[in-house]
Amino acid sequence: xxxxxxxxxxxxxxxxxxxxxxxxxxxxxxxxxxxxxxxxxxxxxxxxxxxxxxxxxxxxxxxxxxxxxxxxxxxxxxxxxxxxxxxxxxxxxxxxxxxxxxxxxxxxxxxxxxxxxxxxxxxxxxxxxxxxxxxxxxxxxxxxxxxxxxxxxxxxxxxxxxxxxxxxxxxxxxxxxxxxxxxxxxxxxxxxxxxxxxxxxxxxxxxxxxxxxxxxxxxxxxxxxxxxxxxxxxxxxxxxxxxxxxxxxxxxxxxxxxxxxxxxxxxxxxxxxxxxxxxxxxxxxxxxxxxxxxxxxxxxxxxxxxxxxxxxxxxxxxxxxxxxxxxxxxxxxxxxxxxxxxxxxxxxxxxxxxxxxxxxxxxxxxxxxxxxxxxxxxxxxxxxxxxxxxxxxxxxxxxxxxxxxxxxxxxxxxxxxxxxxxxxxxxxxxxxxxxxxxxxxxxxxxxxxxxxxxxxxxxxxxxxxxxxxxxxxxxxxxxxxxxxxxxxxxxxxxxxxxxxxxxxxxx
Amino acid sequence: xxxxxxxxxxxxxxxxxxxxxxxxxxxxxxxxxxxxxxxxxxxxxxxxxxxxxxxxxxxxxxxxxxxxxxxxxxxxxxxxxxxxxxxxxxxxxxxxxxxxxxxxxxxxxxxxxxxxxxxxxxxxxxxxxxxxxxxxxxxxxxxxxxxxxxxxxxxxxxxxxxxxxxxxxxxxxxxxxxxxxxxxxxxxxxxxxxxxxxxxxxxxxxxxxxxxxxxxxxxxxxxxxxxxxxxxxxxxxxxxxxxxxxxxxxxxxxxxxxxxxxxxxxxxxxxxxxxxxxxxxxxxxxxxxxxxxxxxxxxxxxxxxxxxxxxxxxxxxxxxxxxxxxxxxxxxxxxxxxxxxxxxxxxxxxxxxxxxxxxxxxxxxxxxxxxxxxxxxxxxxxxxxxxxxxxxxxxxxxxxxxxxxxxxxxxxxxxxxxxxxxxxxxxx
Numbered sequence: 001x002x003x004x005x006x007x008x009x010x011x012x013x014x015x016x017x018x019x020x021x022x023x024x025x026x027x028x029x030x031x032x033x034x035x036x037x038x039x040x041x042x043x044x045x046x047x048x049x050x051x052x053x054x055x056x057x058x059x060x061x062x063x064x065x066x067x068x069x070x071x072x073x074x075x076x077x078x079x080x081x082x083x084x085x086x087x088x089x090x091x092x093x094x095x096x097x098x099x100x101x102x103x104x105x106x107x108x109x110x111x112x113x114x115x116x117x118x119x120x121x122x123x124x125x126x127x128x129x130x131x132x133x134x135x136x137x138x139x140x141x142x143x144x145x146x147x148x149x150x151x152x153x154x155x156x157x158x159x160x161x162x163x164x165x166x167x168x169x170x171x172x173x174x175x176x177x178x179x180x181x182x183x184x185x186x187x188x189x190x191x192x193x194x195x196x197x198x199x200x201x202x203x204x205x206x207x208x209x210x211x212x213x214x215x216x217x218x219x220x221x222x223x224x225x226x227x228x229x230x231x232x233x234x235x236x237x238x239x240x241x242x243x244x245x246x247x248x249x250x251x252x253x254x255x256x257x258x259x260x261x262x263x264x265x266x267x268x269x270x271x272x273x274x275x276x277x278x279x280x281x282x283x284x285x286x287x288x289x290x291x292x293x294x295x296x297x298x299x300x301x302x303x304x305x306x307x308x309x310x311x312x313x314x315x316x317x318x319x320x321x322x323x324x325x326x327x328x329x330x331x332x333x334x335x336x337x338x339x340x341x342x343x344x345x346x347x348x349x350x351x352x353x354x355x356x357x358x359x360x361x362x363x364x365x366x367x368x369x370x371x372x373x374x375x376x377x378x379x380x381x382x383x384x385x386x387x388x389x390x391x392x393x394x395x396x397x398x399x400x401x402x403x404x405x406x407x408x409x410x411x412x413x414x415x416x417x418x419x420x421x422x423x424x425x426x427x428x429x430x431x432x433x434x435x436x437x438x439x440x441x442x443x444x445x446x447x448x449x450x451x452x453x454x455x456x457x458x459x460x461x462x463x464x465x466x467x468x469x470x471x472x473x474x475x476x477x478x479x480x481x482x483x484x485x486x487x488x489x490x491x492x493x494x495x496x497x498x499x500x501x502x503x504x505x506x507x
Numbered sequence: 508x509x510x511x512x513x514x515x516x517x518x519x520x521x522x523x524x525x526x527x528x529x530x531x532x533x534x535x536x537x538x539x540x541x542x543x544x545x546x547x548x549x550x551x552x553x554x555x556x557x558x559x560x561x562x563x564x565x566x567x568x569x570x571x572x573x574x575x576x577x578x579x580x581x582x583x584x585x586x587x588x589x590x591x592x593x594x595x596x597x598x599x600x601x602x603x604x605x606x607x608x609x610x611x612x613x614x615x616x617x618x619x620x621x622x623x624x625x626x627x628x629x630x631x632x633x634x635x636x637x638x639x640x641x642x643x644x645x646x647x648x649x650x651x652x653x654x655x656x657x658x659x660x661x662x663x664x665x666x667x668x669x670x671x672x673x674x675x676x677x678x679x680x681x682x683x684x685x686x687x688x689x690x691x692x693x694x695x696x697x698x699x700x701x702x703x704x705x706x707x708x709x710x711x712x713x714x715x716x717x718x719x720x721x722x723x724x725x726x727x728x729x730x731x732x733x734x735x736x737x738x739x740x741x742x743x744x745x746x747x748x749x750x751x752x753x754x755x756x757x758x759x760x761x762x763x764x765x766x767x768x769x770x771x772x773x774x775x776x777x778x779x780x781x782x783x784x785x786x787x788x789x790x791x792x793x794x795x796x797x798x799x800x801x802x803x804x805x806x807x808x809x810x811x812x813x814x815x816x817x818x819x820x821x822x823x824x825x826x827x828x829x830x831x832x833x834x835x836x837x838x839x840x841x842x843x844x845x846x847x848x849x850x851x852x853x854x855x856x857x858x859x860x861x862x863x864x865x866x867x868x869x870x871x872x873x874x875x876x877x878x879x880x881x882x883x884x885x886x887x888x889x890x891x892x893x894x895x896x897x898x899x900x901x902x903x904x905x906x907x908x909x910x911x912x913x914x915x916x917x918x919x920x921x922x923x924x925x926x927x928x929x930x931x932x933x934x935x
Contacts, residue, residue: 082556084862404876406851421866424833434857434874439848442877445859 018422021360021391028299028334031269034121034239038158039105041098043242047071050212053098053159057181057215060188066201070211073202080205083368084397084429087273087337090310095275097213099158099240108163118162121237122155125266151262152177154234158243159215166230173229175259176221180248183219190221194252198281198318198345206277206312206339210246214279217247222257222288233262236278238298238309244275251281253288255321260291265334267299270307273336274299277312286321286348291329298334305364305393308336315342319351322377326352332359332367341399343372346380346408353382361394361426370400370431375408375441384415390426397429404441411441514549517567521550521651524569528657530622537634541653544638548645557644560824560856561766561795566648566740571684571710574736574763584704584730584925588917590673591615593660597678597708598685600658604675612666613699618659618688629661632690636716636744640770644799649742649768652714656688659714664697664723671700671918676707678737683708689715693723695748700726700915706737706762713741721748721775727755728918730925731762738764749775749804756913758922759786759794760929766795773800773807773835783812783912787902787929788821788853795824796844802835802868811842814909816902818849828860831868840870847905848878849898899930 041052050071054064079090103115152166154177161179170177176187184191201211218234238245253259267274276298284290292315301308311334317326328342344353355371373382388396402413419428436443522545527538551563565572593615594604600617608615621627634653640646662672674689685708693699697720707713719725731739739762745753759765771780786794800809815823825844846855859872879901887897903926910926913919 409851419861419863421863424836424864424866426866427862427864429863430859430861430872432857432859432874434855434859434876436846436848436855436876438851439853439878440851443875445857445872445874 017420021362021389021422028269030125030266030297031299032124033268034117036115036117036239037102038240039100039102040096040240040243043096044093045095045097045213049097053213053215056098056100057184059181059184062192063184066196067212070201070208074205074208074212077202077205077208083339083399084395084431085337085339085366085368087310087366090275092209094242096240096243097246098215099243100160101157104160104162114163118157121157121239122162122235125235125237151231151233154179154218154232156216156218156234156236156247158238158240158245161216161218169229174223174226175228176219177232178219180214180217180219180250183250187219187221190252191219191250194250194281194283196281198283198316199279199314204314207279207314210248210277210279210314214246214248217249217278219249220251220259220261222253222259224255224257226257228257228259231260231262233264236263236265238267238274238276241270242272242274244277246276247278249278249280251290251292252283253285253290255285256287258289261293263292263294264297266297267309269299269302273301273307274309275312276309276335278314280313280315280342282317282326284317284319284321284324284326284351287323288321289325290317291327292317292342293329295331296334296338300334300365301336301363303363305336308365309334310337311335311340313340315340316345317343317353318345319348319353322348322350324348324351327354327356328371329356330358330369332357332369335367336365338367338369340369341371343374344382345374345376346382346411347376349377350379351377352380355382355384355386357386358389359387359396360389361391361396363392363394365394367395368397368399370398372401373403373413374401375404375411375413378407378409378411380408380411382413384413384417386417388417388419388428389422390419390428391422393425395427395429397431399431401433401435402443402445403435404437404443406437409438409440413441413443415445417445510549511552514552517552518546518550520569521567525655527654528622531625531627533625533627533630534622534633538654540638541634541650544641545647545650545654548641548647548650550647550651557797557826560826561764561793563648563766565738565764566710566712566766571682571708572738573681574678574709574738576678576681576735585673585702585918585921587921588671588702590671590702592673592675594675594677595658595685595687595707597680597683598658598687598711601677610672611669612664612697613668613672614663614665615672616661618661618690619657621661628663628692629690632692632716632718633688636718636746637714637742639746639772640742640744640799646742646768646770648712648740649714649744652686652688652712652742656686656714659688659690662689662691662699662701664691664693664699666697668699671702673702673704676703676705676711678706678708678735681709684710686712687714689713691715691717691725693717693719693725695720696722698724700728702728702918704730704732706732706735707739709737711737711739711741713739715741715743717743717745717753719745719747719751719753722750723748724752725754726914728913728922729755729757730922731757731759731765735761736763738762740766741768743767743769745771745780747771747773747775747778747780747807750777751775752779754781754912754914755783756909757784758926759784761787761789761792762794763791764793766797768797769799771800771809773802773804773809776805776807778804778807780807780809781812781912782810783909784814785906785909785926786815786823787926788815788817788823790819790821792817792821793824794822795826798827800829800840802829802831802838802840804835806837807835808839809841810912811844812909812912813844814906815846815855816849816905817846817853817855820852822854822856825857825859825874827858827872828862829870829872831863831865831870833864835865836867838865838868838870840868842870842872843908844874845905846876847902848876899927902930903927
């Protein structure tokens with residue numbers, strides 16, 4: 001952590017914040033490797049590889065066709081270069097597109113049959129794959145009533161899903177939670193109906209690539225009126241070298257249902273950069289609600305900027321029905337390069353989208369992340385709270401779009417972006433796009449430093465604080481907005497984030 | 508990267524209808540340099556990111572689209588202000604209508620004449636600030652102007668100008684395609700106020716390069732007329748020295764298409780730049796403010812204040828950026844863009860950007876869009892103010908923050924009058 005230790009921090013920046021950033025982005029704790037025998041598909045990407053992946057997953061013909069179409073489209077596409085990211089060209093032919101632990105050649109019927117080495121891997125990461133081990137290693141969890149804090153986990157190791165817990169209990173509630181490869185076999189009607197309906201095959205370069213080669217991921221279907229009895233989570237682990245991970249997640253919340261979904265990810269420490277291109281599609285029907293929380297902690301590269309994951313992710317939620325609600329919460333601390341814009345299409349009237357993000361970059365990390373809020377329906381509401389912290393030589397960009405279509409009458413958006421620079425060699429950037437096509441909607445984009453809530457100020461001042469103290473207190477509620485949106489399972493990360501304040505932010 | 512063929516073709520087609528003026532060696536070199544820049548960039552295309560919200564086709568096409576000439580029934584703007592008038596008709600200097608170009612503390616020349624003399628101070632600035640402003644974003648219409656403009660004024664301010672200089676642009680021919688290039692150089696401690704008004708031409712491409720030396724102050728107030736079909740692309744490039752001041756305000760009412768770019772480079776410590784604009788758009792109206800402020804010195808202050816009132820399908824665009832370079836510590840950057848949409852057909856697009864590489868700075872940016880404040884309207888109506896007058900009052904109040912950026916009280920009063928008149932007449 002030499003880079004940060006030498007840094008002269010400007011006056012006014014909270015020392016606790018600097019320490020917390022140092023701690024979080026400092027030594028990577030998940031950089032170890034699991035020594036396990038793997039089956040690889042040959043390096044490179046061709047039509048044959050696409051067929052091979054499809055074959056390995058024992059997919060029906062329509063799925064193979066779908067992938068091949070995506071592959072053909074991908075060949076026509078150019079890699080986007082508009083983000084404020086600078087990285088060496090990715091050689092898409094120098095990657096493995098499929099890697100599976102040998103022991104997974106025949107699918108284990110239950111977790112008891114899974115290779116102990118794999119289970120160990122997840123245990124070491126603190127991910128409970130045995131149903132009695134709930135929330136291992138998460139501080140503060142003991143206090144929570146055991147009954148209410150169950151989490152079902154789908155664990156993805158390189159290209160395959162290792163296992164999914166609590167399937168029986170979920171089944172009783174009518175919830176389908178399994179790997180997407182199983183869903184393609186067991187629930188083809190649902191997959192066919194929804195796959196690619198939110199993120200079309202040719203949406204963008206990386207999504208198209210993912211459509212062609214995704215190997216596994218999670219599938220969730222919550223039937224009408226069902227409140228999912230526990231939190232669902234997927235843990236992605238990249239282990240194999242030179243292997244790209246392309247997972248695909250599809251979540252369908254049918255009318256009046258509710259589900260909270262967590263995603264975590266880590267990878268070993270290597271000098272070579274690795275590719276990760278995921279697609280997450282969420283369909284939210286009438287009166288349904290989905291919470292999607294991510295703690296992204298891919299290997300960020302070392303202090304010289306060597307290695308690390310290139311993280312190109314397309315995440316999108318479609319609020320199809322009236323009063324549908326979706327909430328994205330992300331804590332981005334990992335990856336050498338992040339290109340990620342979880343978005344909301346607010347199609348149904350009175351639907352709601354929320355995006356809470358904390359992005360912390362250090363050393364040579366680069367993050368270009370944000371959201372899109374597309375307001376199509378009447379009385380739709382969206383809220384964006386984004387906090388970016390850069391240290392070392394890192395570059396952190398918020399990029400977002402708020403679009404109010406002519407028919408989105410009486411809609412509202414509120415956006416708040418803050419950035420903090422620790423040291424004078426990093427950068428913080430904000431690139432918001434705002435498009436308003438009707439006058440009954442209100443759009444506000446603000447930086448906190450310029451606007452502090454009057455009521456809160458008044459409250460503080462009434463209690464004897466002087467104005468400066470009061471402003472500091474209110475502004476320093478920095479991460480609280482995002483933390484409140486984070487589920488208990490991320491308590492460990494949350495504890496670290498609490499120490500971060502935005503005092504001395506630049507705008 | 509090679510340019511798309513469509514861009515190359517459009518650029519060559521545009522250049523084919525105009526001849527590069529020729530003059531002294533320095534002027535030729537500056538124009539040739541600009542031509543080379545232009546050919547490397549290509550003229551703007553609607554798929555360009557920088558033209559995402561504004562279609563540049565009519566600014567780029569070889570011939571100017573027809574625009575009905577403006578029947579000037581309004582009282583001339585700035586009439587109440589004691590000033591030196593310089594008049595251009597369809598982009599051609601009108602000596603008869605202009606005042607004698609003599610003013611204490613200032614020398615004024617025409618570009619067409621100065622470009623013939625072998626030694627001239629403008630050599631250090633003509634096309635130079637424009638070229639500096641091309642990085643990191645290309646501004647091909649400005650390069651086109653440097654290459655092809657054969658007239659404009661060169662103003663050298665050596666002391667405190669005794670009165671404002673007013674550039675007045677008349678429009679008489681329905682297909683006129685005017686191009687003017689002005690250069691203003693302020694010596695250390697010098698001060699001048701420059702006024703601009705008038706529809707200018709069916710299509711008008713104007714570039715102004717302003718060098719503000721240490722301790723100098725440049726004030727600029729511009730009124731872009733109303734009720735006509737003109738298309739305008741303007742570029743204002745400024746470089747600021749230590750403790751200098753640069754203030755520009757633009758009022759725009761109507762015009763089919765207006766793109767005002769302002770590119771400010773803060774080179775000296777403790778300088779201040781205020782860039783403001785107010786626009787009132789009705790119907791077939793498209794107005795784009797594109798601002799790029801670069802902080803490259805310590806302890807500078809910049810403000811961008813833009814307000815737009817839009818109705819009947821009018822469209823307002825704001826693209827603003829504050830770039831803070833690594834050593835520009837203690838920067839104070841402020842940027843606000845707001846729109847008031849008076850009906851459901853109008854549109855506002857904004858891209859308020861920050862790019863910050865220094866840690867000890869404060870930059871805030873805000874952008875809002877919405878309808879007129881119903882509570883305010885109710886308050887006024889409850890007190891017997893008719894709805895349309897109440898709407899106008901609230902509109903003026905909304906625009907006030909931008910108009911208040913004009914320092915000179917007389918000029919401010921002049922513009923408020925003008926605005927009231929325009930709003931009043933719209934009521935009929």
